Amino acid sequence: MKKLGLVVKNESERILKEKLKLSECFLLIKYSGISASDLNHLRGSLLECGCSMMVIKNSVGKRLFKDKEELTSCIQGPCGLVFINNDLIAAARTIAGFVKEKPNLEVKVGFLKDRLVSNQEIKDLAKIPSLSALHAQVVGGMKSPINGLVFSLKQVLNKLVWALGLIKDKKGG
Numbered sequence: 485m486k487k488l489g490l491v492v493k494n495e496s497e498r499i500l501k502e503k504l505k506l507s508e509c510f511l512l513i514k515y516s517g518i519s520a521s522d523l524n525h526l527r528g529s530l531l532e533c534g535c536s537m538m539v540i541k542n543s544v545g546k547r548l549f550k551d552k553e554e555l556t557s558c559i560q561g562p563c564g565l566v567f568i569n570n571d572l573i574a575a576a577r578t579i580a581g582f583v584k585e586k587p588n589l590e591v592k593v594g595f596l597k598d599r600l601v602s603n604q605e606i607k608d609l610a611k612i613p614s615l616s617a618l619h620a621q622v623v624g625g626m627k628s629p630i631n632g633l634v635f636s637l638k639q640v641l642n643k644l645v646w647a648l649g650l651i652k653d654k655k656g657g
Contacts, residue, residue, distance in 0.1 A: 497544050500565070503536070504548075507567040509596045511579070511606065512545075513537075516561050517588035526582050526589070530566060533574040539564045554600050558592040572596065573612050580610035 504510065515523060527537050540548075542559050549555040568575045572594075583589050594601035613621070 503567050509568040511566040511594040512592045514590045529578050534570040535568045535575045537566045576606050576610040
């Protein structure tokens with residue numbers, strides 16, 4: 485009969501492998517000094533943007549990423565993986581907002597497809613406006629020349645009305 489700890493490690497490793505196959509990107513975070521309720525709050529925030537978070541045991545993480553030296557060197561202390569399925573920028577923004585409240589949370593490294601993403605790159609991604617804000621900027625940029633044209637045409641009509649009003653006053657006076 486297998487020991488319970490070994491069964492748990494094997495099962496968690498299987499789940500991690502499955503989640504890694506399904507997600508196109510993941511972040512390795514260190515959450516030292518953060519309470520369980522705060523960690524649950526972070527999980528809930530990440531779920532809202534289509535991400536999930538899983539706490540990992542260091543031995544399981546090192547076994548899982550044995551071929552990626554950059555990752556195994558970062559796995560120390562209490563670590564977790566944030567699995568990102570859709571929007572890396574929304575996840576980075578969510579984590580950056582949480583880090584402002586709880587500076588003990590630290591993003592160690594990220595992995596996007598086959599590329600390593602540094603902590604600074606993740607911070608830079610968090611500064612990018614949301615998709616709806618970018619759409620609004622594009623629409624505003626497209627709307628501006630149209631507004632300028634309408635204003636110019638309105639001024640031409642106003643000057644014509646003003647000139648006709650002067651002609652009417654001259655004839656009438």
